[in-house]
Amino acid sequence: MPVRNLLSSAARVAAIAVMLAAGSAYADAYADVSQLLKTGKAPQALKKADEYLAKNSRDPQMRFLRAIALTNDNKTEDAITAFRQLTEEYPELPEPYNNLAVIYARQGELDKARAALESAVRNNPNYAVAYENLGDIYARLAYQAYAQSRAKGGRPAALNPKLKQLKELLQPTAAAPTPAPLAPAAPAQH
Secondary structure: OHHHHHHHHHHHHHHHHHHHHHHHHHHHHHHHHHHHHHOOOHHHHHHHHHHHHHHOOOOHHHHHHHHHHHHHOOOHHHHHHHHHHHHHHOOOOHHHHHHHHHHHHHOOOHHHHHHHHHHHHHHOOOOHHHHHHHHHHHHHHHHHHHHHHHHOOOOHHHHHHHHHHHHHHOOHHHHOOOOOOOOOOOOOOO
16 A cells, blocks of 8 residues: 555656656747737747647637737738637636737727627726726717717717717827737636
């Protein structure tokens, strides 16, 4: 009996060592792709992410980084597809919804952006970035509604000040929703 326990313990220690080494390799791959993205090298980040995903196709964090690389490389439709797949397979993760909303907002699809952000905050009620982006989307939707009202003969005296305030609020820094950080908290693998 003691020999079996010793072998069993040795096997567990070996398995833990292998997992730790693999975890270190994963962390290096994430760091490499994140660094390439931060330095504006989206094509290289995409290549590195694809190499990693060829061996670990279900890794949600690397798939997220890959989708960011697609976005940064102006492969918008591919990025949308990648973020949508993440939301379908990992609906509990708010970051893919947020980044999908950023793309939709850039395309002027504010209702889709709003829906994606509402999903993000429903999945993580503490996700401040998504709330901020949702506020920006609501402000843009309000501006559109007020402009539509004015175009249809609404009361200029009431609408013009609102439009002016919203236009100031929606200057480029506030108008563009914020993407999720490059490296979200390590999601649970399914």
